[in-house]
Amino acid sequence: MNGADGEKRVGFLIAGVQKAGTTALFDYLAEVPGLELPAVKEAHFFDDEERVDWEAPDYAPYHGLFGDPGRLWGEATPIYLYWPNALERIRAYNPAMRLILLFRDPVERAWSHWKMEYARGKETEPFSWCIRDGRARMAEASPYPGFHRVFSYVERGFYGRQLAHLFALFPREQILLLASDALKRDPTGTIRSVCAFLGIPGPADEIAPRISRPGADIDYHETLSQSDVIFLQRQFADEMERFVLLADIIPFRRRD
Numbered sequence: 001m002n003g004a005d006g007e008k009r010v011g012f013l014i015a016g017v018q019k020a021g022t023t024a025l026f027d028y029l030a031e032v033p034g035l036e037l038p039a040v041k042e043a044h045f046f047d048d049e050e051r052v053d054w055e056a057p058d059y060a061p062y063h064g065l066f067g068d069p070g071r072l073w074g075e076a077t078p079i080y081l082y083w084p085n086a087l088e089r090i091r092a093y094n095p096a097m098r099l100i101l102l103f104r105d106p107v108e109r110a111w112s113h114w115k116m117e118y119a120r121g122k123e124t125e126p127f128s129w130c131i132r133d134g135r136a137r138m139a140e141a142s143p144y145p146g147f148h149r150v151f152s153y154v155e156r157g158f159y160g161r162q163l164a165h166l167f168a169l170f171p172r173e174q175i176l177l178l179a180s181d182a183l184k185r186d187p188t189g190t191i192r193s194v195c196a197f198l199g200i201p202g203p204a205d206e207i208a209p210r211i212s213r214p215g216a217d218i219d220y221h222e223t224l225s226q227s228d229v230i231f232l233q234r235q236f237a238d239e240m241e242r243f244v245l246l247a248d249i250i251p252f253r254r255r256d
Helices: 024-030 086-093 106-120 133-142 159-169 180-185 188-197 228-247
Strands: 012-016 072-076 098-103 175-179
Touching: 012 024, 012 086, 024 072, 024 086, 024 098, 024 180, 024 188, 098 159, 098 180, 098 188, 106 228, 133 188, 133 228, 175 180, 180 188
Parallel strands: 012 072, 012 098, 098 175
Antiparallel strands: none
16 A cells, blocks of 8 residues: 555554454454564554654654565554544545554453553552542643543543544544454454455464463452442443444443
8 A cells, every 4th residue: 555655555553442452453463464564563653742753754664664565564553543643643644544443341441451550560559549539640641631641541441532533534434343352252253354354365264362461460459349330331421322323333342
């Protein structure tokens, strides 16, 4: 896929959402003939606020992540759906970009997100505080107050507004919505659906399920409480209604 200048462009992105199986999807697709993915997941190009001059972006370092020009290039950076201006930058780069989105129950996603950051040492506060009073930390975020790479446990689950933003920038036929549960349950069928979406042959053989980046085996000092579940469901209620109307599907198993 080439741009207006004739230079080869990245043709597809796994653009969201975090903690919904994007690493597993990346690993599966890395083994599909005809696709060229970087050696390491998460290029973090279109959300780069420090190294890229977005008034006149230099795409050479980004293209340097890829090799074979005869294959379809793609990468996976799940923050793209959430991060301000990332989708606009993607459209400016390649208006024909195909975008793949994996979704997971937002309550479970938030809990998994917190466990990841806690295990990394980037978060030291308890989950129950983080999703309530801890959200005030978002206002101090830079360069976009209200958006934070680490502390956005609740905000990344606002799927309705994120999907509305995406649909305002790209036609529906360039967007594939997938279920995190479906990828786990039926990787072969899911990968074949992705390949059909990308216009390449799918795998002929069955794909063995895998678990990519399992959660760290540490003491998190708490569990996901029922009060936290109820609290988060209330936070997500309006967003979920909007999401279902836009997507016309519920692409994940919702927690009761």
